[in-house]
Amino acid sequence: MDARPASARQKIAIYRAEGGQDGLANCPIRAVVQNIFDKWSSLLLMALAEQPYRFGALRRLVPDISQRMLTQTLRDLERHGLVARPADHRYHLTELGRSLLDPIGALVRWAEEHTDELLDAQSVAR
Amino acid sequence: MDARPASARQKIAIYRAEGGQDGLANCPIRAVVQNIFDKWSSLLLMALAEQPYRFGALRRLVPDISQRMLTQTLRDLERHGLVARPADHRYHLTELGRSLLDPIGALVRWAEEHTDELLDAQSVAR
DNA sequence: CTGTATCCCCTATGATACTG
């Protein structure tokens, strides 16, 4: 099903080649992936994909986030240039943030397509 | 175990369609994304994308992972059905695991393409 | 070599209270 151009594999090969004995220790992707896919970031990005939201609206969209973490995550996203907060406090995605929606969408689609398999695997292993 | 309701898929559909009454609190994607993109999982998946590796080889590939976390992460990946560990201890991706390489690849490509912007944003914000 | 079992620190996160 996927005879695709081995993108991920290539990248890994590159990291390995450039990084030498460091293996994947210095792979620059790590920081990116781990910063963006922390507990709340991707969720907020998805929420803001739809439209700009204010602080309170985001809280309602993600009811189980604490005020503290909402603030903190939004600051992180701002710092990474993915989200902007204008004077009217309507958080919205930047151009960079919107560009992330495609990869995120790919992940979401994957999760949708394989939800059953994932659940099956877990229930078996448990 | 047993036939869990197809509600997983439906929740996704709901979440995607409307944004939901309960917001994104019950979005099943969250579990998937957060389970797979924890500190080490995606890294190991990328490593195993190339070829099967044994425990020691993986340690060398990811030098800054502790033995404890390597074991634990591999067990998690097994439990999710993404990685298999045959008798010869050569960990390898399952079909499901391989199917994840595409979305991960999309993310990696994004990170590569936007590394400069990300760094700029951070340095400015700092 | 491939793990498991302990101990323990420390960070991420929640809860709560306060501020502009």
Next chain:
DNA sequence: CAGTATCATAGGGGATACAG
């Protein structure tokens, strides 16, 4: 409403020792 400040805590994760 949109935060900030402070305190408390569970759990992530490293270090180490041990086991098959």
